[in-house]
Amino acid sequence: MKHLILTLAIMFSLNLLFAQQNSTIVLNKPDLERGLPLMKAxxxxxxxxxxxxxxxxxSDLSDLLWAANGINRPDENKRTSASALNAQDIDIYVVIKEGIYFYDPAKNILQQAAKGDHRREIASSQENFAAVPLFLLLVSDLSRFSRGDGAKLLEMANIDAGIVAQNIMxxxxxxxxxxxxxxxxxxDKLREILQLKDKQHPIxxxxxxxxE
Ligand SMILES: Cc1cc2nc3c(=O)[nH]c(=O)nc-3n(C[C@H](O)[C@H](O)[C@H](O)COP(=O)(O)O)c2cc1C
Structure with missing residues (x-):
């Protein structure tokens, strides 16, 4: 038993080390059996x-990201979150101490988008948030909408982000x-750090x- 626990502990640390040294992190397949009944949640x-x-x-991050906006109907390439015009405009960036990672739901991986600890830029003047271990940053790419413009597009983007946020909550x-x-x-700082295009909006x- 002791041997098994030690082996698992070593595997877990190696996994973390691998994650921290590589620009790509492979996520686990979602565990569809976990969780409370919806009404209880x-x-x-x-x-x-x-x-x-x-x-x-x-493992928790993998399931969290899939719940947030993963692909739940691969045949149709559709997501756990609805989006206006099926634009699938919301990208999720994982912000942790080691850097910022882009969630690629099709490949089920995280791709490094920026190095370094940028939790201060997320916390902004709510400084006590800078020590929170994980943020999911929701960015809408307005260029993915097949029609609409101006305020209407931003309205749809805001609603789409709200739906992803509620899945996360x-x-x-x-x-x-x-x-x-x-x-x-x-x-503005996050736009710079992530080298976002004009039509990509952190929401x-x-x-x-x-x-704890
Ligand atoms: C769109 C939106 C933006 C929010 N922005 C902030 C924020 O910038 N800082 C913060 O501390 N809380 C923020 N909140 C959290 C709300 O203050 C919180 O949801 C509200 O007080 C209700 O509490 P409850 O979520 O526990 O029901 C935000 C919530 C929403 C829905």
Missing amino acids: LSLRASAHEFGTKEVSI LFCASEGLLARPRAWMEK LNIAISYK
Whole structure:
């Protein structure tokens, strides 16, 4: 038993080391059996005020991202979150101490988008958030809408981000994770760090941690 625990501990640390040294992180397949019944998760949904500092595991992160906006109908290339005109305009960036990673739902991987700790730019003047171990940053790419312009496009993008955010909040409620959706962040700095195009808009970030 001791031997098994030691082997698992070594495998886990190697996995983390691999993740930190590589620009691509392979995610796990979603575990469709986990979680509370929906009504129970809804009864627990809340925005947290204080967060823990322990890093979120790859298996929890994998399921969280799939719940947020993963591909649930591969035959039709459709997602767990609805989007206006099926634009699938919301990209998720994983912001952790080691850097910022782009979630690619088709390949089920994270691709490094920026090096270094950028949680301060996400926290902005809410400085106590800079120590939160994980943020999911929701960025809408307006160029993916087949029609519409100006305020109407931004309205659809905001609603699409809200739907992804609620999936995240419900997964967190179901799994006992702490979470808070936030519009507050240094959008211009994040645009620069991520080298976003004009039509890519950071809309929301969700702060996430384990309960400690
Ligand atoms: C669109 C949106 C933007 C928000 N922005 C922030 C924010 O920038 N900072 C923050 O601390 N909370 C933010 N919140 C969290 C709300 O303050 C919180 O949801 C509200 O107080 C209701 O609490 P509850 O989520 O626990 O029901 C935001 C929530 C939403 C839906």
